[in-house]
Amino acid sequence: MTIDEIKIGGLGASRSRVEDNRFVRGKGNYIDDISLPGMLHMEILRSPLAHARIKSIDASAAWAIPGVRLVLTGELMASRNLAWMPTLSYDTQAVLATDKVRFQGQEVACVVADDPYIAKDACEAIIVDYEPLAAIVNPTQAMADGAPIIRDDKENQHDNVIFDWEIGDKDGTDRAFADADVVSELELHYPRSHPSPIETCGSIADFDRSTSKLTLYMTSQAPHIIRAAVAMVAELPEHMIRVVSPDLGGGFGNKVPIYPGYVVSILASILLERPVKWIEDKTGNLISTGFGRDIYLRGQLALRKDGKILGVRMHADSDHGAFFSDAQPSKFKIGLLHSAFACYDIPAAHLTARGVYTNKAPGGVAYRCSFRVTEAMFFQERMVQAAADDLGIDQAEIRRLNFVRDDDFPHRTPFGFLTDSGQYRKCLDIGLEAIGYEDFLKEKQEAKKNGRLLGIGISTMTEPLGAGNSREYDILGIKMFDSAELRVHMTGKAILRTGAKSQGQGHETTWAQIVAHELGIPAEDIVVEEGDTDTAPFGMGTYASRSTPVAGAAVSMVSRKIRAKARKIAAHLLEVSEEDIDWELGRFFVRSSPDTGVTIQECAMAAYSNVPDGMEPGLENNAYYDPPNLTWPFGCYITTVEVDPETGVWDVLKVVAVDDCGVRINPMIVEGQIMGGLAEAYAISSMQMITFDEQGNCVGSNYMDYLLPTAWETPGFELHEVVTPCPHHPIGAKGVGECATVGGPAAFVNAVLDALKDTGVRNIDMPLLPDRVYEALTEHHDVSGAPPLRTGS
Amino acid sequence: MTSLFTKVSPEPTTDAGVRRITVSINGNQHTVDVEPRLLLAHLIRQGLDLTGTHTGCDTTHCGACTVLFDGTPVKSCTMFAVQAEGHEITTVEGLATASELHPIQESFKDEHGLQCGFCTPGMMLTAKALLDENPDPTEDEVRWALSGNLCRCTGYQNIVKSVLAAAARLRSQGATDEEEGETS
Ligand code: FES
Ligand code: FES
DSSP states (O other): OOOOTTTTTOTTOOOOOSTHHHHTTTOOOBGGGOOOTTOEEEEEEEOSSSSEEEEEEEOHHHHTSTTEEEEEEHHHHHHTTOSEEEOTTSOEEESSOSSEEOSTTOEEEEEEESSHHHHHHHHHHOEEEEEEOOOOOSHHHHHSTTOOOTTTTSTTOOSSEEEEEEEEOHHHHHHHHHHOSEEEEEEEEEOOBOOOOSSOOEEEEEEETTTTEEEEEEOOSOHHHHHHHHHHHSOOOGGGEEEEOOBOSOOTTTTSSOOHHHHHHHHHHHHHTSOEEEEOOHHHHHHHSOOBOOEEEEEEEEEOTTSOEEEEEEEEEEEOTTSOOOOSOTTOTTTTGGGTTTTBOOSEEEEEEEEEOOSSOOOOOOTTSSSSHHHHHHHHHHHHHHHHHHHTOOHHHHHHHHBOOGGGOSEEOTTSOEEOOOOHHHHHHHHHHHHTHHHHHHHHHHHHHTTOEEEEEEEEEEOOBSOOOTTTOEETTEEOOEEEEEEEOTTSOEEEEESOOOSSSOHHHHHHHHHHHHHOOOGGGEEEEOSBTTTSOOOOOSOTTOIIIIIIHHHHHHHHHHHHHHHHHHHHHHTSOGGGEEEETTEEEETTEEEEEEEHHHHHHHHHHOOOTTOOOOOEEEEEEOOSSOBOOEEEEEEEEEEOTTTOOEEEEEEEEEEEOBSOSOHHHHHHHHHHHHHHHHHHHHTOOOEEOTTOOEEOOSTTTSOOOOTTTSOOOEEEEOOOOOSSSTTOBOOOTTHHHHHHHHHHHHHHHHHTGGGTOOOBOSSOOHHHHHHHHHHOSOBOOOSSOOOOO | OOTTEEEOOSOOOOOTTOEEEEEEETTEEEEEEEOTTOBHHHIIIIISOOTTSOOSOSSSSSOTTEEEETTEEEEGGGSBGGGGTTOEEEOGGGTSOSSOOOHHHHHHHHTTOOSSOSSHHHHHHHHHHHHHHOSSOOHHHHHHHGGGSOOSSSOSHHHHHHHHHHHHHHHHHHHHHHHHHHHO
């Protein structure tokens, strides 16, 4: 009688993915697959210079090309009050440049034409006369005396500083440092990286004059935020805007912000009264859309001789590019960088941060990251590693010594977060066992005798996922809750909609599993829809690993509301009082007579055909979930490497990941997320980098220069799990999508530096390209990766 | 949709700006007038509505646009449509029959070899070309064969697993077919 939850695709089932049925047939529906009758095509002309005054724009030759319907410049945008738009961080960003260009790749003009080829031709026919200005490509240059002011469009901006911000206990930290036996210091650069989903960004704006309705198909991880923003920017009434985010070919944070291309396509459609499609090319994507990271750190640890950390001091200089458009909770200027050291029991910490403008693309997006936690955990684990080396302590031991203990939860971190659960030592022990720690240390010693360089690196961290609780987390004032709406039909089948938006995470599969778990309706009887603001309930979207913690919780809660109503119906059908019935998966029964019961499907039928007197018919509801806290998954990543002393090339020998993300809804999908995250961790530590030369030319503007690992370079991964349920999430789940990307890079870097330990080198900035490793090996000094690139010999 | 390509009946064209070509895609002959500069990927996607062939980079790096060109994987973003004149092209839409998925598609599903699905058509076609040549590849051979196709979601491990699983499936299918051949 009892339903087997795994069989109906409930919690814990590695159910195969619903969305795959269309994807493997090539029947996904991505933005560029959508074609509307009468649709025109838009291309963007971008600035070739990083910093220059625009003297004139001559578009006459472009207008003369047959098939060209519209040429848009900053001037035209300005006449509509659309030359500038607000960013998600209370700054402004140029839609099309009017006065100056401020980074290479900035949008200068757009052409709308009958086909994309004509539009591209016409872009090339536009003549822009620029007066070049000196370019600023790093914070040191930006803060130098007499540096040119990038944002001279802003009245009160007299330098290139965006913010100065601090958090923590300065005095307590100073005292900790005064008491320290040893102070360990490190300077690090987390390089600019691009999320680079294979699919670029794009939109189709379709303004219908007869109804005054704008339908905007676009690559968005957060369609409801876009609807609100478009309503504000384009001054269209919100109910007349429908944003549809179709299947997304990856996102990783890149598809959260609002880009000029979207805005211009809207205006073009309004002016031409035709659908206008804009599909960004890869170079456009890499050089102009939301990058991640680009932050410099000076970190200090106050240590007792035995390795106990007494205090942490951090200063960060972050390079935001030409416009401050980070997509992050508004209260925290440098994201959640202060989540660093959350897994360690540390009495005092203080963080200062300064953000600056440079002549680089804006963004600062949470690239597979919860708002700078990737930088936080990288800095943390590099600093802990350096401290272990400075003190001559075993790298596993120093972590074990400082971990928050299992019975110490809830635990207040030195920066004020409240962590609530975890088994850190257990995770580390499983990881060490899996990698064969002791044996590897012996092997390493042996290898050294033969001139071989082996290294092992550990990275352990807990990170805050699932922003957020609405007291602390908002974007543009909109609280970061999320939502779900569930309609159970008469025959017990259902449709579920949420305010999240999958980009490959498999929501169509996993959300149905949560409903199956709560109601006992087989997952295959539940269809899941997201991404259409006309039908989905308002939500904040999918990024920062917040879907399972927030939208997933909303799915549970709405299912429970449905169950509560079904219970009343069941009591009515069973002719007993509500107090006398019990629930087992998929069925209510009379407590005193367990064989007498009704299924959830029977309740659904009755909801439409036989409700008790006074009850509204139907079995539909929605839930808005405002989480009481963030969720705190834990990850332990350990890698072993061999460095070739002749070339600086390093090979990964083994990668072990131990993830505790609480209860796993679909273990197969969770493991897929972890492996994807590990590959990005390897990519970031070994090759991915968007850098700039002295003139501000972006080096990394295509996949020839911006290196992404293929199946050949990417190592294999060994995964392990620990399950500590989240105490406040309705099903005990925690976020997981980004954990390995957040925690992983330090494991690779620590391993390479471990192999180089005898050289005295304490740091090589990522990516650890062979030439950097070789330089460190042969010249025995640290290697910095800060741009500008050294050009010439 | 535009002047770039027009579907026509196979009659000679008089327009000097276009070339008339006949291409076989998934076994169907298509005769179209195309501008000489039209990329094959665009003919397939917009001209013939086979949108399973994706374009990710249009610079031959990502492999999302991979199709089989007389059985060999090529990147259709870096080939002109006119170069396909007289050739056989297979796209992802040509892998499954109406009722049945190809074993490679089945395996990608079973082994969770895809997440966003954007790289998947290209990956599967590259895998098909490999398995046509080498029915029993090692993991390294699979990784090497797939190294022209980028994936940002999966970390490749499950893709490799999918291809190896597909190889096993195809081999056992082949063995059954043979056995059936012998007994009948
Ligand atoms: S689109 Fe052809 S290789 Fe990327
Ligand atoms: S599944 Fe998303 S790029 Fe491969």
